[in-house]
Amino acid sequence: MIGKTLGERYKIYDKVGGGGMAEVFLARDIKTGEIVALKILRDQYTEGADYIERFQREAKSAMKLSHPNICIVKDFGDDDHTYFMVLEFVEGKTLSSVVEEKGPLPVETAVSYIKQSALALGEAYRSGIIAHRDVKSQNIMVTPDGQVKMMDFGIAKSRDFATMTTAGSFVGTPEYMSPEQAQGGKVDSRSDMYSLGVVFYEMLAGEVPFEADTPWGVLNMHISKEAFPLTNLRSDIPEGLVEIIRRMMTKDPDCRFQSPNELVQALDIVMKSYKTPKGEKVKSKKIPRSNPKLKRKVRNITIGVLSSVIVVGLGYLLFMLSSPSPASAFVKSEPKGASVLLKGPDDDNFKKLSNTDSEIKDLYPGKYVLRLELGGYRTHEQQFRMESGKNLDLGIIKLSKQGLMRVLTNKIDWGKVSGVPGASSISVVNDGESEIEIERSFKGDWIIFDQEPFVVQPKEQKQIRVAVNPDKVLSGNSYSATITLKPKDNPSKEVLILVAMEYVKTSSGQTGSGSQNQSGGQDGTAPKPDSGSKNNNNSGSITPTTPPPVKTTATVHITSNVPGAFIYIDGLVKGTTPSSIVLVPGTHKIEVRMARFKSYSETINVSAGDEKTVNVTLRNK
CATH class of the missing domain: 2.60.40.10 (Immunoglobulins)
Structure with missing residues (x-):
């Protein structure tokens, strides 16, 4: 990925981090010269529509936000199935890394980080975010001068996307989840308040309040246990601050601070009377654990496996919690x-x-x-x-036997006509024991054909009418079209029907019903010679010649630098490279795919009789 330019604009220089779903790279916007961060969805998630949708939802949610304490998303896009998001580049470390390196933080530092985080959340709520839903120290960046930048609104619940999370599901990271979130209940800004309280506790204690052998055990503790008292760990924490954290982490959402502004006001009141201890290094005891070696184990699980998102049904979760x-x-x-x-x-x-x-x-x-x-x-x-x-x-x-579509008509050819011919029909039979719903479509605007799906009952035969649109045909031209019939329950059994017509001129250059005596009428028969004409070499008559057969399809030859790659035409597998594919006239999407290589796609337009070659160069992912 290093050295590549995405979207013809963002040149990648170095990898600077990554999470469960995405990697983060240092890049330059070659249009503005600005240094940015590129968040790129990992390859294993680019084939899943849900992951792509979530990634793009994160970008759309975050692009609405503009605040000094929020990491701004500037742009997002897709470059040959590489999905990326452009963020402002923040020089610094995650808060989790800061705590990891320094241990418990000074009271004033912790309060500053919490106030800035609260201001970021307040701005998000005013911009339509109902809840961030993944507030944790890994999602808070700290710059060298102490500025906080909140990140990762990827699973934020907003008014615009409120319907995208199904009932009975929850999202988040177990070590920071509120009790209602852990139980799959309704979440709002007060759930974020609980998670921010966990972050506050983590900064002052140097570790999160709840740890267990499994994620389910951690969630159960959030639901049923109280955090170990901070006053038993440190002596320099004001009682008012302990009360604020206790209120942030109370089990009942109605008893928490109801807004970030209310929290900030409470912190200001407490810190007015706080005096910073002089010359003393922060001293803190460890939280008593049933398994003292558990901390690193659980933290690694959370960061490496669960930090991105956990989505589990509420019923399933409750059963897991009860063994x-x-x-x-x-x-x-x-x-x-x-x-x-x-x-x-x-x-x-x-x-x-x-x-x-x-x-x-x-x-x-x-x-x-x-x-x-x-x-x-x-x-x-x-x-x-x-x-x-x-x-x-x-x-x-x-089990019911499938319906079995059988099309009795494989081609409609009106031949040479000098007037608009009458309608024809396609016969379709259901030889199976279940009804079939058949989808139909056509290519060729000179025919009239109903595209609504239709149902054929077992042993029933139906006639589907096809007619010529007189407003779309001109004499002296040949016409071709295709009709596709596809069983809805078995789309691989689709049938293609060719439709053709040659609309010839009469000897007088006239067409249509006004020249019935010359055209032979509407039945497509050849015109009769004029009774007054002379059939000799001196009469100037022209000996008719047999026209070449009319081609109704096109051929595309597809090759690739890696033989054996799969060829998809309009979403359906048609073979492997190299192959020659017969196509009906019209626009088609060609895709060539191979494991460990980036997919290639191209849209082409072909007419009857065309013969084209597509040479594909597949590149490593």
């Missing part, structure tokens, strides 16, 4: 032998397990989606919920 027991589900199908695929509470994709008439073991509590697949039958999906230690019998699931 749930796994159970089994039993599934049968008729007919037997269907493939069983399952998607669990925190799975993004289905996992293939076994075949039906079997036991699915070790299922922890939560909601699952079951999918059964069997050749020739419609895919079956249903949801079910597992409870702790309780086996579940899903019974016998009857």
Whole structure:
């Protein structure tokens, strides 16, 4: 990545950091000369629409914010599937690194950082952010002169994006989560107040208040336990400050400070009477832990695995917190032998397990989606919920045979016509046992064709009409078009129908219904010769010649510097490089993909009879 220029504007010089989802690079805006930070989504997340959407949502949310204590997002974009965000470059360290290096911070320093963080949150709330939802020391930068910059509004809940988090889910980092956030409840600015209280405690104690063997154990402590008293750790913390932190971290949101401004006012009152101890290094005891070696272990887990985002169903979380027991589900199908695929509470994709008439073991509590697949039958999906230690019998699931589309018409060719021909039709039959919903489309504006989906019942035959648009055809031209019929449940079985017509001129140069005696009418027959004409060499007559066949398709030859790359045409796999692909006239998107290489894409426009070559150079990611 170093040395590259993204968006033809941002040249990358060095890597300066990274998190769970993204890496951060030092770059220069070659348009303005300004040094910036580029936050680039990691490659493994660029194939997932959810991750890209979250990354772009972060940029959109943060670009609304402008405040001295907020890291400003200037721009974002996509360069050949490399998704990046442009931030102001902040020289400094994360607050977590500062605490890691220095240990407990002086009271005045900690108060200054909390006040600046509160001012940043206050500005965010005024700009439409309902809650940051991931306030933690890793998301707070500290410059050499002590200025705080709050970052990472990637999972912020805003009024514009309030519907994007589903009910019964939570996001955040376990060591800093409020009790209501840990339980998947409603969050607002008061949840951020709790998390900021954890950061405040961390700065004064040199460590976070709650640590456990698992993330679930940490969340349970936030819900049910009180933090170890700060007064038992340090003697220089004013009682008023201890009370402020206790109020920030109280379990009931209604009892916390209700706004950042209210917190700042309380801090100002307490610090007016505070006198800084002279010449003394900050002294603090350690929080008593059941496992003294746990701190580094849990912190590494949080930073390395969970710091970006945890998204888990509320029901699943509550079961995990209460040490749930796994159970089994039993599934049968008729007919037997269907493939069983399952998607669990925190799975993004289905996992293939076994075949039906079997036991699915070790299922922890939560909601699952079951999918059964069997050749020739419609895919079956249903949801079910597992409870702790309780086996579940899903019974016998009857699978329906797929509808089977058969198109009896593979081509409509009106041939040579001297007038607008009458409508033709396409015959479609359903040879299966289930109804089929068929999607249809066409390319070629000279035909009239309904594009609404239609349903064909089992054993039914339907006629789909196709007509010529008289306003779109001119005599002396050849026309071609394509019609696509695609079963909605089985799009790979799409059928392509070619449509062609040659609209010829009559001997008098006239067309249409006004020259029926010459054109042979609307049935496409050849015109009859004039009875007064003479068929000899002295008459000036022209001997007709057979025209060359009309090409109705185009051919594209696709090669790549890495043989065997997959070729996608309009989103469908059509082969591997090198290949020659036959295309219908029109605009097509060509993509060439290969593992460990950046995808190549190009949009081309082809006409009937065209023959083009596309040479692709694939580059390493």
